[in-house]
Amino acid sequence: MRYIGSVYRPPSEAYSLIIQVTLGCAHNSCTFCSMFKDKRFSIRPESEVMADLEESRAMFRNVDRIFLADGDALVLPTESLMRILGRIAALFPECGRVSVYGSPQDVLRKTPGELEALRDGGVGMIYIGAESGSDRVLAKVNKGASRDEIIRAVRKTEDSGIPASVTFISGLSGQDGWEEHAIACGTMISEMEPSYVGLLTLMVEPAAPLYRDMEEGRFRLLTPVQAVNETRLLLENTEVRRDCVFRSNHASNYVSLRGTLPRDKERMLGQLRSACESGALKDERFRAL
Numbered sequence: 001m002r003y004i005g006s007v008y009r010p011p012s013e014a015y016s017l018i019i020q021v022t023l024g025c026a027h028n029s030c031t032f033c034s035m036f037k038d039k040r041f042s043i044r045p046e047s048e049v050m051a052d053l054e055e056s057r058a059m060f061r062n063v064d065r066i067f068l069a070d071g072d073a074l075v076l077p078t079e080s081l082m083r084i085l086g087r088i089a090a091l092f093p094e095c096g097r098v099s100v101y102g103s104p105q106d107v108l109r110k111t112p113g114e115l116e117a118l119r120d121g122g123v124g125m126i127y128i129g130a131e132s133g134s135d136r137v138l139a140k141v142n143k144g145a146s147r148d149e150i151i152r153a154v155r156k157t158e159d160s161g162i163p164a165s166v167t168f169i170s171g172l173s174g175q176d177g178w179e180e181h182a183i184a185c186g187t188m189i190s191e192m193e194p195s196y197v198g199l200l201t202l203m204v205e206p207a208a209p210l211y212r213d214m215e216e217g218r219f220r221l222l223t224p225v226q227a228v229n230e231t232r233l234l235l236e237n238t239e240v241r242r243d244c245v246f247r248s249n250h251a252s253n254y255v256s257l258r259g260t261l262p263r264d265k266e267r268m269l270g271q272l273r274s275a276c277e278s279g280a281l282k283d284e285r286f287r288a289l
């Protein structure tokens with residue numbers, strides 16, 4: 001089985017079999033992201049993907065979950081994804097879920113019928129990076145999608161019966177306008193009502209274009225206390241009517257949170273308040289991406 005370049009997957013896919021169906025990310029222009037800067041985007045030949053699946057079957061006795069990498073596997077034409085899903089179903093009958101990263105544009109390009117076919121073919125989760133709910137921040141980081149497009153993409157995913165896991169980044173606005181970023185993320189979650197929300201905290205690596213802005217003083221990271229206050233403001237602005245699992249338990253976060261909105265909102269806000277009061281915030285040395 002061949003892995004080409006660095007391979008990334010969401011934290012909840014830690015135990016999944018990872019199969020690269022694309023290399024890199026079709027957008028690859030977000031200023032905060034260093035993930036695929038070493039790769040030129042391409043779709044892998046289907047014959048290679050099928051060969052990797054065959055080889056994995058021979059290597060692993062039990063495969064519960066499969067994650068189709070790299071950056072946005074949902075960019076593949078639906079027919080191609082359906083052939084891959086068909087092969088997965090034949091080779092791994094025990095596999096309960098196939099998941100992919102998808103950009104808002106990938107989702108919006110698919111018809112509702114295509115998304116339903118992917119659901120029936122085994123796709124059980126689409127990870128969508130929203131990053132911010134603020135159009136100002138989205139434009140600044142060159143996300144390539146607007147608030148409205150992201151909301152439509154997430155709703156379309158959920159309406160097709162595929163749960164959406166949506167990522168936001170705390171600190172993405174830096175010290176300028178963090179309150180607006182927080183409120184916009186919270187209200188966006190309320191409007192989209194995704195099944196899952198993951199909140200990371202910004203860490204900027206040297207390969208990310210934003211690193212230079214930071215080095216030259218044009219972008220200032222939040223302090224740990226500001227980051228926690230930003231998360232408080234975000235949570236205060238969520239008003240969901242159906243269950244939404246909220247996780248802020250990534251290695252980059254200063255305070256680890258996990259709960260289901262709306263019922264755990266007050267508990268998580270309390271955790272953030274007491275972490276600030278007691279100073280129990282993760283030491284920088286233990287933070288990671």
Ligand code: SF4
Pocket residue numbers: 025026027028029030033034035036071103129
């Ligand atoms: S954040 Fe996602 S969409 Fe943006 S460049 Fe990185 S992988 Fe691509």
